[in-house]
Amino acid sequence: MPSAIELARGDEKLITAIHRSRRLIGRKALMAAAASAVPLPGIDWAADAALLSRLVPQISAEFGLSVTQVEKLAPHQRERIQKAATTVGALLVGRLVTRELLIKLARHAGVKLTAKQAAKYVPIAGQIVSAALGYAALRALGEQHIKDCVRVSATLSLPPPGPHAPT
Numbered sequence: 001m002p003s004a005i006e007l008a009r010g011d012e013k014l015i016t017a018i019h020r021s022r023r024l025i026g027r028k029a030l031m032a033a034a035a036s037a038v039p040l041p042g043i044d045w046a047a048d049a050a051l052l053s054r055l056v057p058q059i060s061a062e063f064g065l066s067v068t069q070v071e072k073l074a075p076h077q078r079e080r081i082q083k084a085a086t087t088v089g090a091l092l093v094g095r096l097v098t099r100e101l102l103i104k105l106a107r108h109a110g111v112k113l114t115a116k117q118a119a120k121y122v123p124i125a126g127q128i129v130s131a132a133l134g135y136a137a138l139r140a141l142g143e144q145h146i147k148d149c150v151r152v153s154a155t156l157s158l159p160p161p162g163p164h165a166p167t
Contacts (some may be wrong), residue, residue, distance in 0.1 A: 004143065007150045012148055017062040017160040021149075028055045029135045036101040036134025037127045044134055051138060056145055063149040063160045067092050080122075080156055101107035 008014035028051045035047030060066040070078055085093040153160060 004146045004150050007147060007154060009154065011154070013159050014063075014153060016147055018150065021059045021062045021142070021146050024055060024058050025139055025146075028142070029138040032138040033131040033135035037131040039127060044130070048138065052141065055138075055142055059142065059145050060093060061161075062147060063153050064158060065149055065152060069161070081152065081158075084152045084155040085148070088148060088155060091150050093145075093148050133149065 004018045005015060008018060032044070032048055032051055035051075036044040038044065057066050061069065065081065070081055073081070081093070152158070
């Protein structure tokens with residue numbers, strides 16, 4: 001499977017957006033790892049959901065595909081984006097992140113998330129494994145969303161917006 005950089009096909013603006021998005025993922029994944037190390041059941045799931053609900057719109061914004069950015073476009077452009085997202089199988093591009101969408105996204109990382117929960121019950125080593133799996137799961141989900149955004153942008157030849165401070 002090609003990486004996000006390969007999918008960008010040398011487009012410097014897309015590559016820059018990919019790098020900014022990966023920095024966001026790195027910070028959020030560290031937070032997910034810290035939450036996963038806490039030996040209380042359910043804390044990591046709540047933290048993962050909260051982190052993903054913030055991370056996905058931030059990544060989308062890097063590519064000009066957040067809900068607010070898409071809503072500002074003309075109706076025919078919004079329709080093109082939704083069709084392109086459907087065509088490439090992008091689950092979260094240009095959509096509001098809801099509980100149902102997070103559940104679908106979690107199914108993609110289901111094995112890692114289940115192993116993370118099971119590992120918590122082994123003292124110390126289990127918490128380290130749980131933290132590592134929490135980090136890996138959030139990185140994998142974030143990287144998949146980056147690839148989806150790149151595919152949609154490349155399909156429509158949409159240049160991502162310039163650098164900004166996403167919220």
